[in-house]
Every structure is written in structure tokens, then in C-alpha cells.
Amino acid sequence: TDNSDESTTEDTSNEQDNTEQENTDEESEAEEEQQSDSSDGTYTIGISLPAATHGWMGAMVQNTEAEAQKHDNIEYSLVTADDPAQQSSDIDDLITQGVDAIVMLPLESAALTPTAEKIAEAGIPLINVDRGLETENFRTYIGGDNYGIGWVDGQYLVEGLIERNGEPAGKVVEISGVPSTVTDLRSQGFRDYIADYPDIEIVASQPGDFTAEASLAAMENILLANDEIDAVFSQDDDMTVGIVQAIKDAQREEEMFIVSSGGMKEIYNMMIEGTQPEVTVSVTYTPKMGAIGVNLATKILAGETLDGFQGELIPHNIVLDATPITPENVEDYFDPDANY
């Protein structure tokens, strides 16, 4: 597919030098602790995440913590926030504790940019996860691509419509998350992709608040208002559970299919069992991103490298693939013990 080129981008800039230079600057206390810690090989990593207000984020928090626990030489400090200001405060506290590295999933890109600058100022390597920042002043970015998710969902939607109706045309329903940047980016990616297909009409776009219950109610009502629906774009797998239930209740399973996002176990299960309505794709958006961030942080602190990047340092930019999981490849990804 055409997003293969943006799947795993690497940017091996010389950021490491920057960090080291700053380390030798006036930054005193944090610096000293870092040195003393690194000498005996144990590090403290600060982890700042949004509060677990829906399933994906819950899994994110848990995976990240589990990863940190796995490393014997790592102590960690995990904080979660409801809003950007609190997250910024949390990070103040982490800097105060003198952590050696920070893994952060910013609630808002713009809002946490000054905070990132401050982390850099304190000479602490920042591993930024999922949402981008408006600065390059961080050690590594592991990207989840929200716009890409919408975009890939758009692709599968068009494919599905062609398969069912013979042409890229049909009536589409969008169930969106809690109004936020994430929601907005996914909508935007989706809309931008289908913009080339004028016969695809979005007949309803309603909030499902990232919960199954709200999506269930919204979808029930939309099903009533629209006698003809060809497909549903669900911005989140948690919500898809509710959407599927609503379609089943209305006994319109045959009529429409769902393109979804998230990579949640329950949705994989549906694909494996082939239940109706059909979920043709769940674009993974792995809640393991935070865990990957922690893992990379340990490597950065220990001065290790990645396999395949022989002799090189950890890249500055890593964008994870927005992998489409479909009934065809789902078996490869399904893990019955996963928490999401």
C-alpha cells in the first residue's frame, strides 16, 4: 500500500551530541544524580501519561508500567494527568526527583512543547510518544499516526465499498471520540482520503465519547434516522463494540461493514469468528508505544544501539506503522492474554 514509505521512518540526527553538550552546562543537581546513578548502572525513568479515561489509554498505562518493571536496572516514576497543565506540573515533579530520562505522551502537542523545552534544558533525554511536539528539542519521537489511522481507514472503506457495491460510492456514518486533537486528526485523515471519491457521503457524524455505551446509544439513534447505511467509520475499537451491538439489535448486520481503529482484542476476536456485521479492518494503534518508549529509554541511557542500526545511535524519529489488521492477517496479531 501507499503508506509503506512512511511506515518506519528513521532520522539519525546528531541529537545525542546536543544532549551531551547541555549536560556539561550549568545544570547541576539533576546532572549530578544522573551521573551517580549511571555509574552503578541503575536509572530512574519518569513516565508521564494521560489518565486512563478509556480502554486504549488504560492498556497504554499498564503496558508502559509493565515494561518498566521488566528491567532490573530501572526504577520508574509514573504519573498521569487529566489536562495539559497538570501534565506540565507532573513533569516539574519528575525533574525535581532527578529522573534520568522521561517518557511522555503529551495530552496536547502545542501545550506540552514548552515543557519539552524545559526537559531539554534540564539535560534530561525525552522520549516523546504518540503525539508530536512543535519542537525538535527531544531525544526520540515514537509516532503513532492519528492522521494516518483515519487515512488508512479511508482506504479500507473505499475498498470495501468497491467490493460490495462495485463502485466507490455509498453512505457512511462516522462515530467520533471525545472532541479532542486525536479525534480531529483521525476525522481529518479519513475525510482527506475519501475527498477524492465524491459519491461517498458522510450521512452522520456523532460522538461516541470513546465508550461503548455512548456509541451504542448514538448508533441506535443513527440507525433509525438513516434507512440506508453502507459503512461505519469507528475511530476507536472500544466504541466499535457498542456500534456492533446496535447494528445487531437493529438486525441490519448484512447491510453495512465497519472500519475501525485501535487493535483491541475483542475486535480481533470478531474477525476470527467472522461475526456480522463485518469489521473489515482495525488499524492498529498499538498501546505498546509507551512500552517501546521505555525500552528505548533504557537503551539510550545505557548507550546501546538498535539491531539493524549497527554503529548508529537510537534514531530521532520513529513513526510506527499504522498497520491494518484484517480478517486475513488477524491470526498473526491475536494474543489471547493481551490486555487490550
Added chain:
Amino acid sequence: MSNMQTSPEAKVEERSSSNNKFFIWLQYFWANYSVIFAFIILFILASIASEHFLTPLNLTNMLRQISVIGILAIGMTFVILIGGIDLSVGSVLALTGTVVMASQVDFGASIFTAILFGLFAGLLVGLVNGLVITYGKIAAFITTLAMMTIARSAALYYADAGAISGLNSDYTIIGNEYLFGLPIPVYVFIIVVVISFILLEKTAFGRHIYAVGGNSRAAHLSAVPITRVTIAAYMICGLTAAIGAVIETSRLNSVSTSSSGSMYELDAIAAVIIGGTRLTGGQGKIIGTVFGILILAILSNIMNLMNISPYIQGAVKGAIILVAVLLQKRS
């Protein structure tokens, strides 16, 4: 009326022209049930706004959608009638839902036992709220705010902020099946309403609820067991949260410890107040709450049907709630 001291009614009749008993009745009715008029107006507007609104399927769907918050709002009515408030119901729903699902999934309890555990957990949380408020003498607002974070925390901690999905599909019957054309949750809601109505209107306990809310000192001096009445009100509220949890978890056969029930408390309180119950206690009716919840239901239903932008749904809902309450006040 032969007596010299004229009673208030006598006075009215004397002064107003003639056979306006109907007018007096209307006034009484309006004072107590004006929310019904607000409901009717909204209902008519909704019917005009969307052709889909008046379809039987939509109406039954709507009823099912409100049943959970409706049940919570009924419990909340008791608490607000005694002059209290319970901000914890949403979190308690998540916690009791977790108890119900975990009992089935992690401890292999039967559906029946799991539900009993859930209801018991709800009663227990209510008991704790009530004890802290009465014996600890801490404001209900702050007690239940603390309980809101505590109950949510407990659920998150147990399930690592994840969801618990049920294995037994029999459990989904409660939330999904129909009986004589109406969804089962609607029956549960109706049963809760009827029992609450009887409790409030026909029993001494109901009188005591109004007495504690109307003037707790006076109630105390009249030997009303205000502590027990207060605790009972919070326990009822906890119980309704648990009943709501059973319906909600049964509907999707899962509970999400992070998002289930979040912000439900605000909708429940809004329904009670729209229904005409006074926030300071002592005045209000179950029927009012029922119509309050119906107003909220129509609102979100019609906004979905008309595909109103999610960004402005909040504004529309807020504005219409204000108008509904304003309409009522013209008495």
C-alpha cells in the same frame, strides 16, 4: 366555611369570582408537575424536527437508553430530597459493574450470585457514604466527591484500568431481550420507579425523607431517626447505581473500569433538578424525575437523529435544559 376564621382556600374563593376549583387544581398541578408540560413541548418539537422520532422502534430504543441513568436518577432523588447529593454514582456504577463481571469471570460465580454481589457492593458503598456524612459530619458534596475518586480507583486498580468481558452469553439477556415488545431494562426502570414512588408516598420512611430534607432539626425533635433515614437514602442511591451497573454491563457483557459511568452523576442530578426537586431538599417528586430524565433522553436522541455537530451538542443541551427549567418556573 361557616367558621369565622377563614381558611386560605376560603379566602381565595371569596376573592376570585366563582367556580374556579378547576383553576386551583390546575395551579397545584402546575406547581408540582410543570415539568410534564416542558416534556410535552419538547416531545412535540422533536416529532416535528425528525420524522424518525415518533417511530415505535426509536421510542423503545430511547426508553432503553435512558433506563440506566433513569434508575440512577431515581436513587439520586432520595438523596437530594434529604438535602444531600451523591457525586459518586458514576464511579460506583463502574465499581459495582466490576464486581459483577469479576465475580463471573475471575471467581466463577453464577450470574445470580454475581448480581447479588454487585447489589451488595452498591449498598455497602452507600452505607459508607451515609456513615461518613452522618457520623463523620462531613458535607455530602465532599464525602461523595472523595468516594467518586476512591470507587473509580478501586475499579481501575483491580482491572489495571482495562475492561472485563463476560463469558456467559446468558448474562446479556437482561440488557438486550424484549418482553411484550419492551426491552427488559425498561421494566427494571419501571419497577424501580414504582417501588420508589410507593416508598416515598405511602410509607413512614417516605414522610421521614421529606421531613429530614425540609427541616432536619425539626425532624430530629419529632423523633424522626434522621441518621438512619440519611444513611438509608445513600444506600438506596448506591443500590440504584448497582442496578444500573447490572443493566449496563449486561448490555455489552463487559465493563470498562476507566470509562463506564463517567459523568453519569451530572446527568442524574440534572434530571432530578429538571424534574422540579429542590436542591436544598424537602420538596420534589419521583414523577418529576421521570420526566426530567425523559427530557434529557429526547435531547440526546433528537441531536443524534438530526446529526447535530458534536462540538455544539453541549451548547444545545445546556441551553435547552435552561429553557426547560425556566418554563417550569412560570407558575
Added chain:
Amino acid sequence: MSNMQTSPEAKVEERSSSNNKFFIWLQYFWANYSVIFAFIILFILASIASEHFLTPLNLTNMLRQISVIGILAIGMTFVILIGGIDLSVGSVLALTGTVVMASQVDFGASIFTAILFGLFAGLLVGLVNGLVITYGKIAAFITTLAMMTIARSAALYYADAGAISGLNSDYTIIGNEYLFGLPIPVYVFIIVVVISFILLEKTAFGRHIYAVGGNSRAAHLSAVPITRVTIAAYMICGLTAAIGAVIETSRLNSVSTSSSGSMYELDAIAAVIIGGTRLTGGQGKIIGTVFGILILAILSNIMNLMNISPYIQGAVKGAIILVAVLLQKRS
């Protein structure tokens, strides 16, 4: 004292055994300021629990962190003192923050003008709240609940639920720079506290606030302009939300229309109540609120420093708030 009717002072001396003037003072102090003791205990515990707690950097950070919610809580104190409540402050913070940022970014206003617009917007929202509550006679809880959704909606709608980032880095000075070793937001907080203290304790307006909250009918008959006082209280609350918005947006040089200020109202109200202000109005002090907010600040600071699991932070916070309030009540 030659008079037969004993004067008040004489009575005291007659009845109390001896020189327990100190004891009486202590009692008065305890009744009004017991929150300070709760704070001191928590402070000592925190100092023991984490070596990082007592570092100057941590303390100044903590002060900066609380300044926004602190300012909101001060405004909330006025509203709660008159027996009202304002659930909209969090959303109003987001809305006024949007006004400030959009004025700069989309309309090219200077920083100064943008801030003025923001403060004006805050006052305006407060005015609307006040007018609806007084003239519309709608319960404050429901009015501000509606305003909460309306203000948030307006911000979301304007920015498509996104964030607005500032372009002028001068603006970040307010939120980020230090003056004589203390962050600027802390000075703003202190100024707000001092002005509010003077307003409440030294002016007729302050007396009127307490009178309206204590007994609004009696206040009305004592020529207190209760409508104006009520509206003013909500305007002050809106204004403090806007001041908080300026600090917060300046700190991050951006506003997030979806998440800025979310749930701030609950923290602000909790701070006021922990500070000993009675939720039904008429009783409370600014100083109490300041210590209430300090208690909340220490709590979240120490939990971060001690790396307590986020899942159970809620439970710990809830439990400690209850204990803090309980401690106060032992008077």
C-alpha cells in the same frame, strides 16, 4: 460595673474560672482555622516521606502548580459564601483561554489587549450565570452545569476541538518567569488572595456576601441588594477563571479547547470546602481556601514524588481529603 445588670465583660469574668482568655482565643482560632493544622500535619508527613519534598525548587514548583486552581478556588469561595456553586469554571477557563489565544493568533491583538478580552469574557460569562440565577430563578447548580457544557462547546466549536498555540514568546513570560526567586503566577495568586481578603473582610460588599449566604430573606429586608451581590459573586468567579486562563495559556503558550480546565471545578470546590467554608453559604474564610488548596497541592505533589500508582492515587487523595476534613471537625 456598678450597674446591676452585668455587662458582657463582667459576665465572662464571673463565669469562666480565671485567665483562660488564651483558651477562648484558641477555641475561636481552631473553629476558624483548624484547616491550618491539617495542613501542617500533612506538610510534616510529606517532608518525612520524600527527601525531594522540602527542596526549594519543589516548593516553588508546587506553588506555581497550585496558582491556577488556587485563583479559581478564591473566586469559588465568593460563590459558595453566597450559598451558590459554579460548576462552569473549568470550561470558562478553556473558553477565556481560547479568547486570549485566538485574539493574539487569529486577530492579531497585542498581548495586553488579548488579556483584556479574556478577562472581559470571563466577567461576561459570570454576568450571564448571575443573571440567569437571579432573574431566571434557576438553581445555581443547574445554571452553571448548563454553562459548563455551553462554554466548553463554544471553545470546541471555535477551534474544531483542537488547540491554539501562541506565536509570541513574550506571552510566556507571565506563566514561566521568576521574580525574586518566585514564579510570577505565585504573585498573581497572592494578589488575588489579598484583594479578595480585603473585599470580604473590610468592605460593605464583603458583609453583604456573608449576609446573602447566611439568610437571603433577612438580607433583602435589611436593604442588602441581594441581586447585585449575587451577580457580582458570579462575575468575580468568572473573572478568576479568566485570570487562571491567562496564567495557564501563558505557561504553555497554548490552549487546548478539549482538555484545558477539565474537572478544575471539582478541585476548586474541594479546596473551598476543605478550607472550612460551608457549602450552604454564610460561613467561611479566604485563608481557609488558601490552605485547602495547599493541602490538595501537597497531596498530588507527594504522590508524584513517591511514585504512587496512578490507579490508586485517586483513592489516596479521596481518603486524605476526608481525613483532612474530619480533622477540622474535631472542634
Added chain:
Amino acid sequence: MILEMKGIIKKFGNVVAINEVDFQLNEGEVHALVGENGAGKSTLMKIIAGVYQPDSGEIFVQGKKAAISSPSESQKLGISIIHQELNLIPYLTVSENIFLGREPKNLGFVDYKKMKRNTLELIKQFDLDLNPKALVKDLSIGEQQVVEILKALSLKPDILIMDEPTAVLTEKETSKLFELMQLLKKRNVSIIYISHRLPELKIICDKFTVLRDGKWVKTAEIQDFTEHDIANLMVGRELEDMYPSVPANIGKEILRVEGLTQSGHFNNINFSLKQGEILGFSGLIGAGRSELANAIFGGDPADEGEVYWKGKKIKYKSPIKAVQDGFGFATEDRKETGLILDMSIANNITLPSLKKYKRAGFVNKKSEYRDIQQQIKDLNIKLYNMYQAVKNLSGGNQQKVVLAKWLVADTEIFFFDEPTRGIDVGAKREIYHLISNLAKEGKGVIVISSELPELLGICNRILVMYNGEINGEFSHEEASEQVLMRKATGL
């Protein structure tokens, strides 16, 4: 002896409200408990009623030692109390209030039929027209008091405590109450009766006990003492000239009311008031006097009619303008409308007149303090600290705070609604003289009262209201209890 109290002590913080009091009540006797405001009468009764626990001392009921830890405990011992303050639930009906906490039940449900029947029976005893289904909030204060009395009687108590039951009752209702008390006495019920209306005591009481400053002073048979003796025992000194001379220096008209109407409350009211004149309003409960005063004052504007203030037409929409023009209104219900109970005494007193103390936007505490001290001294308000909450004062002293409030506000025309309700003789006398002095200084005074002797004693003129209309006018010389009562009952 049915009730005996020995060595009772009760302190509130540093205030010793009851100081080693002994008290005995015999079976079937009506025992008056008298004393100045703040003497501790209500506190002593609340101890019997289980509201307060004594700090030390013993209580024996029917010879057995009793620990009365709650109101229900007290009820079980056959004790029933009518509190000084009304204790009713506004949104419950008359019958629900009467049987609150003791609802008759049938299969677990409230037996409303039985409740109504029992209520009607009680109401009949009182010969009243009261709808058992009326909500208490819609009743006048007097009617509410009647409900309180019915509630106490419905318990069929052995010991009945009445704390100033007649304070809000009219003469007619009062005499009904006395008949009832005689009946109860025949049934061997023992009654403790608290009242500041000394003449009443002679009619119905057998014995009396005087408290002063929390201490027991005397217990004796009532026929051995005159009213005058009892009053002296209460205050501990000679008491003379209860009523001052009627003011003589009448000036020009300051207030004229023409055709004032407020539907449901009063109708076509015409009267005028001159400087230096005291005008009394007499009438039964619900005659509309309070509403009339409230309407002129702007508390709840009238529907029709005109009011002229010094020849200028006025129409106050709120009390603010009225107070600026020099109106002052001491309302009849000090707890509901007169005072901010949680506020300090000092702040209550200056609440309407804060403008006077404004200096550069701030309240000038010094001059404020001076004025407050002055009032506390002039009115003899018994307190412990002027910054204590007014709710901790006794009823009578609270009333004085209400008066002080309007005195500080430089009022030119005073509306006193039941100014001596619940006030002891000593304080009453002080207030009569005070009112008279106000008139003599050239102020206009309107006194609304249900106590005929005080209207007869101090007023230049008395208007009688009946059913919302003025039904008669009498000068000081013409007026007598008989003619006023006739007009008040609509004859």
C-alpha cells in the same frame, strides 16, 4: 412528684446557661417557669426534652432515675414539648406534621385515613378551621403554632412542656388554649408553662419557679404573689411604670396610604401617620398586617394603591430605597427574616447602615464599633462578645439586636411587627419606653401587635384589621380591649 431535677448544670462553651438548678413538678399541676430573657428557661426544658444533655445533675421521672439522651427517649417517658421556635416541616401537610415520627400504619403503609381522622379530632378540640391536608408552609405563624400544640397533644403526654406557646397566638386562641389546659389538668397531666405574659399565669398556673441568670431563685404557690412581685423576682429589682406616657407632640403628616391592595393579603387600605405619633395595628392572625407593612417597605410590592412619604409619592420595589428614605422594619419572625443567624451580633446590627461607615470604600470599624457598643449598652443586650454569632443569644436578646439594627440605621419611620414577642417584662418595659422616646424625638412609629394591653398602653391611635381590611379606628382614649376584640373578629 412526677418530675424532679437535681443540681442541673449546663454550659455552652464558657456560658453557664443553667447553674445548679433544682426543679420539682407534681402530678396534675400547672407550673409556670418564668425569668428574664436568657435566664435559661428554654435550656432547662430542652434538657428534659432530650435535646441537650446536662453537664451534671440528675433527673427523676416518676421516681425513677432517667437518662434522657434523645427526643424520642423523652417521648417514651411520656414527655411532650412545644418548643419556643416552630419546628415544622414546610412541605408536609398539617396531619403529616402532627404525626411525624409516629405515623399510624396499616400493613407497613401510612394509614392516611386514620391520620386525617385523628387530626380532625384534635382540631375539633381546638374549635378551629384548619385543613388537615394544607401544607404547613401556607399557614400563618399563629396557625403553625396551633399545629405545634396539636402535635404535642397528640402524644397524650403525662408531662407537657409549653415554651411560650402564646407568643404568636391571638387572645381568642389563647383562651382556647387555656380551656384545653384546664381539661388536661383534670386528666392529671402535669404541665410546665413558660410565658412572659404574667397576667396569664394567674389564670391557669398553680405554682411558679423563677430563674435568673441560670440560677434558681424561687418556687412558690402563685396565689401568694402578685404579678408585680413576680416581675421583681425576675429582674431582681423594683419595676415601675410599665408604659410610658403617650406621646403628645404630634407633628405634620409623614406617611399616607391610599387604597393599597395586594390580592390575597389586604384590600383597599387607607391611613396616615404623623410625626411623633405611635399608630397601632390590631387584629387576629392572618388579618394581613404583616403583609401590609412588608408591602409599604418594598419587601413584596403591592398590586394597587398609593403611598406618600412626606407628600411625595413612592413605590418601593425593594427595601433598599425604603431604607435610604428612612424606613425601618423590625419583622415579626426574627429567625426567618430579621437576622442572619450565623453572623456576629455586631455585623447584624450595622447591616442596613454600612453606607454610613464607608471611608474610601472600606468599612470604618472604629466608628462602627462605637455605635454598636452604644446600642448594646442602651438596649441592655446580654452577650458574651459582640463578635459571637447571633444565633447563640436567647430569643429576647435576639429581638433586641433586631431593634438595634434599625436604631443604628437613622430610621425616621419605624414599623415594629410584634416587637415584644418572646421578650421578658423588664425588656418589654425598656422597649416601650424606647418606642415612646422615638416618637418624642419626632419619628413616626407603627406598631403591629397581638397583645392588646401593649397597644392600649403606648399608642396614640389604633387601627383594627379584619380579613385584609381596616375595620375600625380608635384613639387612645376610645380604645378598650372589648371594642378592639369586637372589631378584630369582624363585628
